[in-house]
Amino acid sequence: MARIGADEIRTRVRGDWPRVLGLLKDKIALKSVSAQGITGEHMRRSARFVADQLSLVGIDARLVQSTNPDGTPGAFEVVGSRVVDAKAPTVLLYAHHDVQPVPDPAVWETDPFVGTERDGRLYGRGAADDGGGIAIHSGALKALGDDLGVNVKVFIEGEEEMGSPSFIPFIEAHREEFESDVIVVADSGNWSSDIPSLTTSLRGNTDLDVTVKVLEHPVHSGQFGGPVLDANTLAAMLIASMYDGNGELAVPGIESDQPVGGLQRDLDPGQFRADAGAVDSYRLAGTGSLASRLWTKPAASVIGFDAHPVEGSFNVVADRARFRISLRTAPSQDPAQAQQALADFLAAHAPLGAEVSFEYGENGRGWAMDPDSLAVRDAQDAMREAFGTDPVNKGEGGSIPFIPELKRLFPSAQVLVTGPEDPQSNAHSPNESISLYGLERNIVAEVLLLDRLGAGSR
Template identity: 70%
Template sequence: MPMLLSADQIRARVNADWDSILDVVKDRIALRPISANGISGEHMRASAQYVADKLREVGVDAQVVQAHDAQGNPSAWEVIGSTVVDENAPTVLLYAHHDVQPVPDENEWNTKPFEGTQQGDRLFGRGACDDAGGIAIHYGALKALGDQLRVNIKVFIEGEEEMGSASFIPFIEAHHDEFESDVIIVADSGNWAPDVPSLTTSLRGNATCDVHVKVLEHPVHSGQYGGPILDANTTAAMLIAKMYDEQGELNIPGLKAGEPIGGLQRDLDEVSMRAAAGVVDSYKLAGTGSLASRLWTKPSATVIGFDAHPVEGSFNVISPETTFRVSLRVSPLQDPHEAMNAMVDFFESNAPFGAQVHVEPLEAGMGWAMDPNCTATQDALESLKEAFGVDPVNKGEGGSIPFIPELQKIFPHAQVLVTGPEDPISNAHSPNESVSVSGLKNDVVAEALLLDKLAQND
């Protein structure tokens, strides 16, 4: 069996080709592939074609294919392709997306958002980290390995991730063979810091519902009936208040919680978290346990909408009924439909003063948890350490990336690894988005090392 390539060998190759790798990021920024401007538009087709051309440079038989949504309508421009080096070798699917978020106000940027601008160790531009950096990682890793690539490669570069991936499942179902693989590397997340690597270990699921609260058949005067009859808004507020206990722990029976997947190497910094979120000084963070568990692997419920009369123009009547919407972030250890049922039971069985409460379930999406013990995970952690020179710090995500659990569901035997070029100051989706140049280079080295190690697992 051939010897594994060393980190020094890979880094020398990446350094030699670095300008061309970084140009991929700059070119991607300049293409303005904003899917919100039309996922089936010519600008998105051109973006996909650029990616396909770059992948062909590094040996992938890549092509641009237009997806169709569930109704059969033409949709996003996708890039798929493959290269087979040995039918008996493991197959690795490389995922990234080529679409980016809009730039509502260019005046909020310190640089031109669609011109890659390097300042120190940061390269600024819309999509620099999300996800031109991910495309560059795949391109750079394959370029570094060249004819010493020892795993079969499949690629899927999506064209509508920033729009919710409506065509994702129909496209996979229509191209199942192009996705079948042993390992899936999703380069759409990030590192603990520019110089500290991470695998993303978990994603919370979600369950959303509308809660309808009714106390009267019609509005009545608050002076005449107020006291024995509480308005629907107050009644709903009392119901909402029951969701959490005095410590800020979610108090809905049947919801599961857990500790960070793969163990907690380092907790999140509360000072940094408070500053990033703009928490007022007087507010004490809710909940117990590590901050990481509260954000990654414990459930949380948020009222994201409330039907109430605005303060301006309000008058003295008792509101007869109201509706509020709850977004529940579900532990990656629990099925979201089970969590939804728990939420429905809680609200409908805790109606204050016997008010009529009806819960309307809306959407439910699966969370995801990495297998911390599988060989691919261990190979990834070792590769990250060799590339960055420090131990990785695994991290979860409090939000959801719906296509990852969908991929795992459709291909249950594939090991999914979530990596990426972002870091805490990347500002993805926001003004002054950027990627760490040194961090990106280390990510390229790490993925090349990982692909080489995965060849040993046949």
Template identity: 50%
Template sequence: MATLTPDLAPSVDVLRARVHEAFPDLVDELIQLVAIPSISSDPEHEADVRASAEHVRQRFEAAGLTGEVLRGANPDGTPGRPGVVARTRRIEGAPTVLLYAHHDVQPTGARKRWSSDPFTAEVRGSRVYGRGASDDGAGIIVHLGALRALAGDLGVNAVVFIEGEEEIGSPSFVDFLQTHAELLRADVIVVADSHNWRPGEPAITTTLRGNSILTVDVTVLEHAVHSGAFGGPILDAVTVAARMIASLHDEAGDVAVAGLGGRGDADVDWPEEEFRAAAGVVDGYQLAGTGDLAARVWTKPAINVIGLDARPVAQSSNTIAPDARFRLSIRTVPGRDPREAMEAVADHLRAHIPFGARVRITPDEYGPGYRADLDSPVTADLRWALTESWGAPSVDIGVGGSIPFISDFQRLFPQAQVVVTGVEDPLTNAHSEDESQSLPDLEHAILAEALLLARLAIGG
């Protein structure tokens, strides 16, 4: 066994040079990852998800780690998607650091909307394009590159956990952690699945909104009837559903449901023109809500209709629709219980049912938010590493999306300090067409993680 000493930590300049020299090979590694269509939500790609896990295991073993492809069990007892756990050689007395990313990816959507084949990575300018190039193939490469840069100088016990089902809500995650707890238990957990503030500007994710999803069924008739013979006294179910949906926001576009909380100020200024460009907002559309723009995305609640079942226009007829169904996504304030938020929305909907329609509200899923410990020594170490690598001050940001498994890490490994960072940016287009990754930011992120690991090895 090696002995932990401060002398094992290489200098910043040495690590920077190592990462820079290895970076072309690491880009090739990312291109190989993109080529595997590991779409966890599609049963037809089950073999690809297995192939992706095996490929990742082999890459970390080639870097000197011992790796395994492991599974947890879903709540119904079926096997979860394959994840990879790889470990470095044990150093007595050294802290253990868990490095998390995921190897599964989102479906491509309409391929005609892509500028190139989503599973053939293409470098254009300073970015590489392809499905999973950023979310979260880049996260895998950050861990791989940092460990390669520290080969022979690593002063911590590193455990790499590359999950295989993050894009479908991590259904077997809790069982995976419980089943393989002895392999995964750590003093520090680094999650590389989040954002930077802008290209060239690093960030620590300090808050994540939670998420609750519910489905609402609206019924006004036992069966469809002629709109001429009965229209007037009877509103169709789609109109009734629309009135319920409209009640969820006030005239300014703020959420009108009582008790969801949130604050309207943010630590950074998000220029509206940058937000509109990143989201592809059409000309003339006015942004909804009040307060700082960043707060509207990070620390205030949001409610959106993510699905609506009604008669398609192609099948329309002069009859009154007897029923309709819609599904809501509720982004909850960091630190708020998502179940309580869902109940508040359900109570609001029940209080706003037009004309006594029959309504059934069905909870679908919950995902807790996250609030970082800003006083944690590891947070300070990460802030130093990011700033040192980029040569620009790191900022604290929130993220409007959810990473519910972070709360599982905190609950099952309460002794661990969790920090969240990443390589995405407003131009990444994760989950959408032409997903891409900034190559300069990827190189900086690799160096930052290597610096963080070196810092942790010598106690900060």
């Protein structure tokens, strides 16, 4: 049972709205692209800005530079806390302050580093991912003020878009900054701008580099072509062997799951095709619900292929080809197990006896929410009241590898994955944006959640 009425909370959030919107616009302008150097002055400036903003809403926040596993300087992180009652539960609020690069500003309809309001959305790089997460936490803490009934810890990461290489060493060196009863990760999104969601699962991920070798050196296609197939063709045959006639990944040992907590609503194929930009003639691959294909079944993508470019090509049979497979794994599967299963399958299906060798990439585990936890119940009630409609929970096809690592280190903590995005947010893509309608209600939902968690302890 909440202690503060929803109408009062909405009034507080609306009164603070100019500050929240200004925060988000200022954050966009900082150009905190971690790919341009996580130790750069632009990243220090971004972390300092976030720490200052958290201090304004009652958090004792500071900037700390992490250390990479090899001992070199790492990302600029923001940590903070506020203790209200030693007997109250502790909630860790997570977001990240680094953003994706903008390879070609010309394909944007607005300046990517100027927050621009259009048709109820705010456009700019990092507006949703994950400036929106920072704005949600800031807005919620400001709205609660002295009515905050939980102890709060905050961690705003500076290298999430770079794979978080120093994240686990940082946690292990600062365990006291992360010990908590509930962890709220505001780095995902809602079913739509007006229908809220908890993220129920995340797929794991792994990479495998594959080299197919057929010759010791290239040869003339007129002299040897026919009996000797080029390595690019053999690689294509090998890749195709992973799939059945429906385009379903069919590799023994690579597992599938069903949507966690049951499927409340399937994805709309027409909208999905439009969002993906699929050509009219393309038939979506796989079988079963579209949601399961995207959230809990495995997916393999060839994300790199070394071959001679068409421009300047000549009549030579390629001796070898190299390609990289990115494998998204079911939430419950050990990605190292899936990686090895894929390598074993490809080695056993080498076309015409070509040599196949491997380089193994890093693994990130998937995660599945506990749909029966008390924190999930409180979060769903908060979302229902904030948005005025029942939440539709959903999985995510992507990965956030540090979440299962947090669960490993803090097994008793309940994890909630929320976030500011919606299907039109275009995170990682041109014209990234956040729904201002959705942002306001996400803030109200987080206030209601924190209030419920605090009320439950009294």
